[in-house]
Amino acid sequence: MSTTAIIVIAAVVVIVLVLLLALVPRMRARRRQRQLDARRDEVATQHREAAAEQDAHARAAESEAKRAEAEAELHRARADLHERGLADDELEGEHDGVGAREEPARRA
Secondary structure (H helix, E strand, C coil), X not given: CCHHHHHHHHHHHHHHHHHHHHXXXXXXXXXXXHHHHHHHHHHHHHHHHHHHHHHHHHHHXXXXXXXXXXXXXXXXXXXXXXXXXXXXXXXXXXXXXXXXXXXCCCCC
């Protein structure tokens, strides 16, 4: 082999090594960035799912609270009727066993 061929081959090897040394850190940085982006998406999705679950729980609790408020209002209205003497027919029915209404047992 001639000296020129050896020098050309050595120069090509050096150039390839320099390119590799320059590109490898960039490739690693890009890979880390892709992994970080994927992890961000994963965590954001988990947070969104947790938020949706808590929203559903809050809506259910709000619905239950509204139902309880309506029931309390019904009891207040019935108490007012009894105080004003407008529901005496319910009281008379309780003694006879006729017209007495039992409230169904509530489920917890």
